Amino acid sequence: MAEQEPLGSAAVSRRGFLHGLIGGAAAASIASYEVFAVEADPTAPPQAAPASGPATALSSGGDQVDVLERMRAELLRALGKPAAERRWVMVIDLRKCVGCHACTIACVAENKLPPGVVYRPVIEEEWGTYPNVGRRFIPRPCMQCDKPPCVPVCPVNATFKNEEGVVVVDYPQCIGCRACLTACPYSARTADFGLTYTQGTPVAAGLIAGRDTVAAYEKAANFEYGTARPREGHESPIGNARKCHFCLHRVKAGELPACVTTCIGRATLFGDANDPTSLVTRLIAQPNVTRLKEELGTEPRVYYLA
Amino acid sequence: MITIKRALYMLAVIAVVLGIYGFGSRLLFGERDVNYGSYVNWGLWVAMYLFFAGMAAGSFMVASLDYLFDVALFRNTGKYALWASAVTLPGALILIGFDLGHMERIWKVYLQPNFTSLLAQLVWSYSTFLVVSTVALILAIRGRRTALKPVMAVGLAIAIFVSGGVGALLGVNAARVSFQNAMLPAQFPVLNLASGIALLLVMVGFFGVLADAERRTRLVRLLSLTLVVLLGVKAYFLWVDYSQALYGQTQEAVAVAGQVLFGPYAWAFWIVQLGLGVVMPAMVLLVPSTSRRAPLAGLMGVFVLVGLAVGRTSIIFPALAFPEFDGLTDAFTGPHLGLDYTPSLMEWSVTIGVLGLSTLAYLVGTDRLPLFSKSPEVAR
Numbered sequence: 001m002a003e004q005e006p007l008g009s010a011a012v013s014r015r016g017f018l019h020g021l022i023g024g025a026a027a028a029s030i031a032s033y034e035v036f037a038v039e040a041d042p043t044a045p046p047q048a049a050p051a052s053g054p055a056t057a058l059s060s061g062g063d064q065v066d067v068l069e070r071m072r073a074e075l076l077r078a079l080g081k082p083a084a085e086r087r088w089v090m091v092i093d094l095r096k097c098v099g100c101h102a103c104t105i106a107c108v109a110e111n112k113l114p115p116g117v118v119y120r121p122v123i124e125e126e127w128g129t130y131p132n133v134g135r136r137f138i139p140r141p142c143m144q145c146d147k148p149p150c151v152p153v154c155p156v157n158a159t160f161k162n163e164e165g166v167v168v169v170d171y172p173q174c175i176g177c178r179a180c181l182t183a184c185p186y187s188a189r190t191a192d193f194g195l196t197y198t199q200g201t202p203v204a205a206g207l208i209a210g211r212d213t214v215a216a217y218e219k220a221a222n223f224e225y226g227t228a229r230p231r232e233g234h235e236s237p238i239g240n241a242r243k244c245h246f247c248l249h250r251v252k253a254g255e256l257p258a259c260v261t262t263c264i265g266r267a268t269l270f271g272d273a274n275d276p277t278s279l280v281t282r283l284i285a286q287p288n289v290t291r292l293k294e295e296l297g298t299e300p301r302v303y304y305l306a
Numbered sequence: 307m308i309t310i311k312r313a314l315y316m317l318a319v320i321a322v323v324l325g326i327y328g329f330g331s332r333l334l335f336g337e338r339d340v341n342y343g344s345y346v347n348w349g350l351w352v353a354m355y356l357f358f359a360g361m362a363a364g365s366f367m368v369a370s371l372d373y374l375f376d377v378a379l380f381r382n383t384g385k386y387a388l389w390a391s392a393v394t395l396p397g398a399l400i401l402i403g404f405d406l407g408h409m410e411r412i413w414k415v416y417l418q419p420n421f422t423s424l425l426a427q428l429v430w431s432y433s434t435f436l437v438v439s440t441v442a443l444i445l446a447i448r449g450r451r452t453a454l455k456p457v458m459a460v461g462l463a464i465a466i467f468v469s470g471g472v473g474a475l476l477g478v479n480a481a482r483v484s485f486q487n488a489m490l491p492a493q494f495p496v497l498n499l500a501s502g503i504a505l506l507l508v509m510v511g512f513f514g515v516l517a518d519a520e521r522r523t524r525l526v527r528l529l530s531l532t533l534v535v536l537l538g539v540k541a542y543f544l545w546v547d548y549s550q551a552l553y554g555q556t557q558e559a560v561a562v563a564g565q566v567l568f569g570p571y572a573w574a575f576w577i578v579q580l581g582l583g584v585v586m587p588a589m590v591l592l593v594p595s596t597s598r599r600a601p602l603a604g605l606m607g608v609f610v611l612v613g614l615a616v617g618r619t620s621i622i623f624p625a626l627a628f629p630e631f632d633g634l635t636d637a638f639t640g641p642h643l644g645l646d647y648t649p650s651l652m653e654w655s656v657t658i659g660v661l662g663l664s665t666l667a668y669l670v671g672t673d674r675l676p677l678f679s680k681s682p683e684v685a686r
Contacts, residue, residue: 104638116344121637140631149481155426156414175414176407179425181347185481187630190344191407193337193642234336239407296480 067266068256070279076254078272083163087274088246090257091283092139093305096267099124099137103259103268110247110258112222114231115195119188119244120259139268141259142167142188142244143292143300150180150189159241165301166246168225171236180241185293186300194238196231223249246270273301310512310601311669318665325659331652332404341650343642345635346626350649351405353618354657356472357501358398358664359432360494360614363465364502365391366439373442373451374458379525382516385446385677386509387502392439393667394505397660399432404656424475431471435464447677469495476621483558484551484625493543497614500536503529504610511604513672527597533610537588540617544580558628565624574616583613623647 065073078086099122107113107120123138148167151159158173159180181189198215221228226249229237247257255261260270271280283289284303291300331339342349365387371377372384403409416433419426438461445454473490480486507529509515516522551563566575587606590596596603627645629635635645649657672678 116640116642118638118640118643121634123631123633123637125633138631140634140637149479152420152422153425153478154420155423155429156411156418157420173411173414173418174408175411176409177405177425178347178407179423179475181344182476182485182626183479183481185630187345187634191337191347191642193340193343194335195338195641234408236408239336241407 067269067279068261071256071260071269071271072254074271074275074278075251075256078275078278079252079254081272081274085274086164086272087301088144088164088166088251089271089273089280089284089301089303090141090144090246090260091269091280091289091303091305093265093267093269093283094136094138095305096265097122097137097139097263098265098267100264102262102264103139106258106262107244110222110250111224112218112220112231113242114192114218115197117190117192117242119190119242138304139259140186140188140292141246141302143186143298143302144244144246146299146301147297149183149185149296149298153179153183155179162248164248166248167243168245168248169241169243171225171227171229171240174236174240176239176241178241185296185298189241189243192237192240192242194234225249226252314512314665315669318662318669321658321662322666323662325655325657325662328652328655328657328659332656337407339650339652341647341653343644343647345629345643345645346623346647348405348622348626349647350619350653350657351401353622354615354660355398355402355405356494356618356622357615358394358401358660359468359472360498360618361501361505361611362391362395362398362439363435363469363495364498364500365394365505366435366461366465366502367499368502368506369442370458370462373446373454374462379521379528383506383510383525386515386672387506388439388443388446389671389675389677390505390509390668391502392443393664393671395432395436395439396667397664399436400660400663401657424471424478428468428471428475431464431468435461435468438464443677447675465498466495469498476625481630482625482628483556484562484628489543489547490621496536496539496543497617500533500540501611501614503533503536504607504614507533507607508604508611511600511602511607514600522600523597526600526603527594530591530597530603530606533607534588534591537584537610540614541580541584561628562624565627566620569624571620571623575620579613579616579620582609583616584610587613 101122104118104120104122108118111119113119120139120141123140124135125138126133126135128134144161144165144167146161146165148159148161150167151161154160154174155177156173156175158170158175159167160170162168176191178191181187181191196215196218198218201214203212219231221230224237224245229235231238247255247259250257256270257268260268269280269283271278273281273284275281280303283305286305288306289303290306291303294300340349342351368380369384369387369391371380372382373388403412406412412429415426415429419430421427421430438457442454442457442461445457470491473492473494476482476485477487477490507526510522510526510529514522516525548563548567551559554560566572587610590606591603596606627647629645635643
């Protein structure tokens, strides 16, 4: 029979494990920080004082900043320009994506996506034969194409590129024909069939957070496109085509898209490609940049670093 | 004894009753109970919309042989074809209307259209077609053949346009290899004409339509031979579509063709679409004596229509069931995010109900409309 470990020693080893984990995470963060470490932009607006604690050392120590802070500073700077002069792009570093799906979940939470609606799945790809095998993860948001095939097919102009170049859906205008779903070469649009996660779940008032409790949350409004839309009856966005919009409602408030802030590997980056000093502008000029289905001529605004 | 008409009345009423569930579910709960989704985003209703709209356009084309071109053998058949067009077009519009996530907003296509959209063009064209068909019907009822001619000319042009337009609605999608070819807009007008000819053959075969037996026999023979030619063209289209897809060896084209030819629903292609819908009717209709057995010819017309209906499904479903990225369906799972599509009970219910409504409208019209009751040619 295997000898049982005393509780104390188990606790110690668990603590040791946690130390190791934190150390590893910190090392990973520093590694990702170092990849994008650049000199702080002297033209950037002053930032709020960083929180105290270990993060401080990473955020604003010396003349270097974390990519999230840098991107946020660049975002604020871009918001100071007229909207038509911004060119939002997303850069996804496939070498850094670990396939944790945090971005997918953050997106679902941020936009309160119902069952069957997804804006940013992470596709897993495997190739080769053992022992020569490879695997990578490909997050797939809306490509925000500069020549979007989904726009001309819409019979009522419900989907269009806004002045910042983001392809948006005007929910109250959309008739739900799903022609845009057929036209999109990236399957980046999904239809909202009015489902809820709590549909058909048991009710046990006072005992579990069942249907009655959670349903209230499900019906509460999200804030896509800056408009509160409670999920009631057959009101939009139910019955509509839905898609990633680069979290425009957050961007307008000076926040990065939810998928960017939650990416643990700093694999997803966002910014204004019309700003020659921005991080994304520098990255999309690299030789290892690529875009999905480039041969279709859709001119995606999502770039991948391979 | 139960006549064919009485049997059809009963079947149509049963179909309408079966459709009540689907209509109710769609109107009360929206698209909650449909099985099409975000990847296979167009399902049975869209396929059957193409079929019903095809019958409407094709029947109008056939009606023009009488009312526009004055083809002697087709005299007095125009009203039947026109009425068939009039009852199938609303069926198509109900089906495509139910497919909309927000059908109450359809007015936006009229008041705020985007004419670069094939769908907007089709909505406007079908609406115009509906108006023109109605005017043509009224003029036909009043017996004003001279005034009818320009209306039929306009209607014929629209019928050809909407037929090609439906093909283009699919064909413009560069994202879908099996849609994106110039063949679809070219094929659909021909297939729709075949629908119209087959429908007239059903009407003549089952209900007589013409009182003069000798003329009826000659008409059945002509319709039969025309249909055989059109079936030959359809078979050629199928050959072109699938042989090119397989020969070209592009991944998507091969997969989609393979799905139709060798997939789980291959029986629908080989047995229903090709066997029942092309080979059998072609063989039977080629036999000269068939023209003297009008009900048999009518039955062949039904088979051809069934084949054409299945053909629409094999254009729509397999093309959409091919994933735009490998692994997409595994990346995030959930309802309506699959590539396997089988129409739900509710979708079938609506489709059967629409079929019943159109059939019932046809029967009631031919029994009650003055257009038919006044005619000395009508045979019961």
